[in-house]
Amino acid sequence: MTAVRTRIAPSPTGKMHIGTLRTALFDYFLSKQNNGQFIIRIEDTDQERLVPGAVENLLEMFHSVHIPHDEGPFLQPDGSMIEKGGYGPYVQSQRLDLYNKYANELVEKGCAYPCFCSTERLDEMRKAQIAVKQTTKYDRKCLSLTAEEARERIEAGESHVIRIKVPEGKTEFDDAIRGHVVFDHREVDDCIIMKSDGFPTYYLACVVDDYLMKISHVLRGEEWISSTPKSLILCAMFEWEAPIFAHVPLLLGPDKKKLSKRTGDTAVEEYFVHGYLAEALINFVGTLGFNPSADREIFTIDELIQSFDLSKVNSGGAILNMEKLDWMNKQYLMSLQVEDIIRRVKPFLKVPMNDVVERAVGIERSRVARLTEFDDAVKPYLFLAEYDPKILVWKKADVADAIAQLTRMELLVAALSEESCASIALLEAAIKEYITREGLQNGNVLWPLRVALSGQEKSATPFETLWVLGKEESLRRIQVAIALLKT
RNA sequence: GGCUCCAUCGUCUAAUGGUUAGGACACGGGCUUUUCAAGCCUGUAACGGGGGUUCGACUCCCCCUGGAGUCACCA
Secondary structure, three states, X not given: OOOOEEEEOOOOOOOXXXXXXXXXXXXXXXXXXXXOEEEEOEOOOOXXXXXXXXXXXXXXXXXXXXXXXXXXXXXXXXXXXXXXOOOOOOEHHHOXXXXXXXXXXXXXXXXXXXEOOOHHHHHHHHHHHHHOOOOOOOOXXXXXXOHHHHHHHHHOOOOOEEEEOOOOOEEEEEEOOOEEEEEEHHHOOOOEEEOOOOOEOHHHHHHHHHHHOOXXXXXXXXXXXXXXXXXXXXXXXXXXXXXXXXXXXOEEOOOOOEOOOXXXXXXXXXXXXXXXXXXXXXXXXXXXXXXXOOXXXXXXXXXXXXXXXXXXXXXXXXXXXXXXXXXHHHHHHHHOOHHHHXXXXXXXXXXXXXXHHHHHHHHHOOOOOOHHHHHHHHHHHHOOOOOOHHHHOOOOOOHHHHHHHHHHHHHHHHHOOOOOOOOHHHHHHHHHHHXXXXXXXXXXXXXXXXXXXXXXXXXXXXXXXXXXXXXXXXXXXHHHHHHHHHO
């Protein structure tokens, strides 16, 4: 069996699309499961759409999402870029000679031909075809040019492209996800493989690179399926064995259409900005269209690698269920080490990090879904906001009782030893023991205490809040509450 | 419009000829509880339609309908 080599081939035109992440994940799962290689190749053949810094950004995203590649460009800590792997360069703009060579080979074999048609002519031709409801495809005007004629015009410096001459017949292939697919060549256009600027198009570059880089499996979005005949025709022309193709279902927006910037967050960067964790994003996106288990939702990346199965990937598109992502993110927020969360939440906090904030983050994590929500969640621990004294009174008690209980608590807290302040459990034990000893009711004591400490009608338990605030600040807030009630 | 792909709760999905069609998110109810969150229990909710094949179809085949993708010197 040949080694599994998969590749993700983004074009550096901006940010990383969430669909790119999903396909990359599947590539990664498949290659790792088979002890193969996962390759990143940069497809920068469209000079007009290049965005400076996009390659670096892309690599950074792959890094932050923890799916390491084996070959391709790598970003060094100093910001420079190096390549690893024996099949480079992995950036298509550095492989122009190769594409040229193969394109010429096709022309010499009679499989491709130069075309001098202007874009204006092409546009008109298409319009006419649409008008009579025909398939839009090149009318092969330049195919009738003789070799000499073509050579003369090229030598005269006339702008031209190279098109493949699609043979008659049909292309059949077995998609690893969808099964048997057939396309009649009458539907396939004599597509351009070399542009007039000397750069190849995706069709050529991709086939050449996949062959030279010994790619075994090509995973790509479903939007590519109708161009697969072109890839296969090219393979056949070169007499190369084609890789296995698998077209993964599309990620859809709420409107059921291909996810676009208009309908939702398409960039992985945006998800991070909104406070989602890489683990949750991977779990979410990696199980969209593929489910390792009937009754589990949370999987580690290793579990996903183990259980991944191309033939079990769904063929229908999937709408992103953002509520489920939130839920999943919360699951990770609750299962991660507190120190880990503290480290990750730092960039999202407007308030400066200190001991109180660290403890508060640990307490509040079950109440937030995303890292961006911590700032608001943590603030009440740092600043006691103004509040209506009425909320200090428990529903089954009155103002006088609230004052009485808070006065008791003031004394109790003041008397608390350093050891009993060391943990939530000890604090809870101390206070509950006091309540029992004095024959009091939980609600009468705990409600006003909690509200006094947090300044909020809804909040964490008084024990947790006490622990976060510390003895001194807790005492102050209790005194504030008593004063408030007495006015 | 041509071609291609797709079709189970609102959403993500399980089921590979025989299940009371399972799980998850969301939503409703309950338990727990000083509140909220979490947790636990629980409820509502789906096989697009029509033909076949078969003793038996969510599962296989055909048609219809519906949805999507694609038809560039973009990937």
